[in-house]
Amino acid sequence: MNKTTELTGTIVAAHGRHYLADVGGAASSEFLQCVTRGKKTNVAVGDIVHLKRTSDNQAVIEKIAEQTTLLYRSDQYKSKLLAANVTRLFIVIATEPSFADDLVSRALVACEAAGVEAHLILNKVDVEAPLARARERAGLYASLGYPLHEVSARTDPAGAVATLMPLLEGESSIFIGQSGMGKSSLINLLVPDADIAVREISEALDTGKHTTTFTRLYRLPGSGGGQIIDSPGFQEFGLYHLTEGMLERAFVEFKPFLGGCKYYNCRHLAEPQCAILTAVDEGKIAKIRHELYAQLLHESAQTLY
Numbered sequence: 233m234n235k236t237t238e239l240t241g242t243i244v245a246a247h248g249r250h251y252l253a254d255v256g257g258a259a260s261s262e263f264l265q266c267v268t269r270g271k272k273t274n275v276a277v278g279d280i281v282h283l284k285r286t287s288d289n290q291a292v293i294e295k296i297a298e299q300t301t302l303l304y305r306s307d308q309y310k311s312k313l314l315a316a317n318v319t320r321l322f323i324v325i326a327t328e329p330s331f332a333d334d335l336v337s338r339a340l341v342a343c344e345a346a347g348v349e350a351h352l353i354l355n356k357v358d359v360e361a362p363l364a365r366a367r368e369r370a371g372l373y374a375s376l377g378y379p380l381h382e383v384s385a386r387t388d389p390a391g392a393v394a395t396l397m398p399l400l401e402g403e404s405s406i407f408i409g410q411s412g413m414g415k416s417s418l419i420n421l422l423v424p425d426a427d428i429a430v431r432e433i434s435e436a437l438d439t440g441k442h443t444t445t446f447t448r449l450y451r452l453p454g455s456g457g458g459q460i461i462d463s464p465g466f467q468e469f470g471l472y473h474l475t476e477g478m479l480e481r482a483f484v485e486f487k488p489f490l491g492g493c494k495y496y497n498c499r500h501l502a503e504p505q506c507a508i509l510t511a512v513d514e515g516k517i518a519k520i521r522h523e524l525y526a527q528l529l530h531e532s533a534q535t536l537y
């Protein structure tokens with residue numbers, strides 16, 4: 233072994249305690265299987281790591297560079313890192329199948345808490361019957377200030393690329409979406425070699441059949457730089473780790489009303505003279521958003537860690 237032993241790389245896939253780092257230069261990828269020292273599991277896809285090579289294709293993670301952002305997902309029992317150093321999150325929704333408002337808002341709340349810019353992509357705008365309703369529902373999030381981009385991966389792939397590519401260049405983006413929304417179709421348009429990359433990554437990670445169940449990072453083609461993280465498992469976007477104070481601030485439309493409640497420690501659930509509840513009654517805050525807030529508050533009280 234005569235290759236450099238001290239290296240810097242980007243974590244491109246994580247599966248359990250097995251990580252894969254790309255230590256290649258700008259032009260090509262070189263994957264190393266990595267482990268952490270001891271039992272540490274605080275590494276996420278997107279992390280920049282300092283490595284010590286232990287064989288041709290293996291290394292130990294010596295140090296994780298300080299992250300600019302960290303996205304988490306959690307359940308009652310523990311919180312897990314979803315991705316590190318992400319600057320933008322894209323929630324892929326579609327005209328059909330119908331998307332879940334609950335999951336959209338959970339992702340938006342996670343972004344607010346992590347300081348990540350959130351965008352929505354409404355895909356399958358070629359499907360006309362459900363289009364008006366989908367636009368109306370997605371319009372709620374657009375009215376809160378989250379950019380909404382309409383595309384059709386199937387009937388206007390060039391248009392989809394033209395709309396999305398400028399938003400991705402130079403950024404570290406993560407794509408999430410419920411099954412069937414067309415996330416894979418979009419990623420395949422944006423990263424033409426995605427299929428090859430997934431195969432390479434899963435071979436190097438040695439996970440065999442688990443090819444689509446792990447979070448992975450692709451470099452964007454083209455001179456603008458940038459990377460896309462494809463994340464499965466969006467169905468369980470638990471936010472148990474957020475505290476009450478974080479939650480009320482993560483609902484952007486609550487901001488003008490915070491501080492206006494009778495009680496300084498108001499939880500905005502059933503308190504008298506609550507400015508948030510008044511805003512809900514007056515139609516200034518959407519009922520479904522406040523209902524999710526109440527649900528998340530309930531979940532955050534259930535944590536067992």
Ligand SMILES: Nc1nc2c(ncn2[C@@H]2O[C@H](COP(=O)(O)OP(=O)(O)OP(=O)(O)O)[C@@H](O)[C@H]2O)c(=O)[nH]1
Pocket residue numbers: 355356357358359383384385386387409410411412413414415416417418
């Ligand atoms: N009509 C229409 N169908 C589309 C469009 N984009 C994707 N589809 C179809 O929607 C289905 C789901 O697309 P995928 O790209 O596999 O969706 P996904 O979100 O990655 O779903 P999972 O693989 O289950 O996570 C496929 O049958 C696609 O052909 C679109 O713009 N219009």
Ligand SMILES: [Zn+2]
Pocket residue numbers: 493498499500501503505506507508509
């Ligand atoms: Zn209140």
